[in-house]
Amino acid sequence: MTENATAPRPVIVAGVDGSPTSREALRWAAEEARLRTATLRVVCGWEWSSPFNLIGPALEYAAPDADTPSMEELxxxxxEELLTGTLGEEPGVPVEVRVVQGPATRVLVDASEGATLIVVGTRGHSGIKGAVLGSVSRHVTQHARCNVVVVRDSRDLAAGE
Incomplete structure (x- = not known):
């Protein structure tokens, strides 16, 4: 059997929100993408009403003008900064970045469509210390349309949690 040279690469999705656990998930997903010769798709959902966005606590945001970047651009x-800071300038795999307005649960489940694997951290910015799974990772494990890996924060592992 010969491999079709035009077959699309598998896709591994990494859900990120800027938290330490999502950085761990991003590292894990990048290594898995390298091993599987896959594309790494980095996905972040954002909402106006969220108390925490990737850029930190919700900001007062004035109506944009021509010189003001949109929330999506921010x-x-x-x-992009998280990606470079976590994986370096050359991550070693093809990378796609998708920033989508909407709740992280919906955005990540939608991103799982057609993916080989989706990787999320146990807890994001709003995670409660000591919780085994955060609400987003729990929702993704229950509703994703592909296999899911939930990565624990290495600091939790070192502390024996």
Missing amino acids: TRAKV
Whole structure:
């Protein structure tokens, strides 16, 4: 059997929100993408009403003018910064970044469509210390349309939690 040279690469999705646990998930997903010769798709959902966005606590945001970046542009810049800060300038795999307005639960479940694997952290910015799974990771494990890996924060592992 010969491999079709035009077959699309598998896709591994990494859900990020800027939290330490999402950085761990991003590292894990990038290594898995490298091992599987897959594309790494980095996905971040953002909402106006969220008390925490990737850029930190919700900000008062004035009506944009021509010189003011949109929330989507600000979030995309933060995701790019997170990506470079976590994986370096050359991550070693093809990378796509998707910044989507909407609740993280919906955005990540939608991103799982057609993916080989989705990788999320146990808890994001709003996670409660000591919780086994956060609400987003729990929702993704229950509703994703592909296999899911939930990555624990290495600091929790070192502390024996």
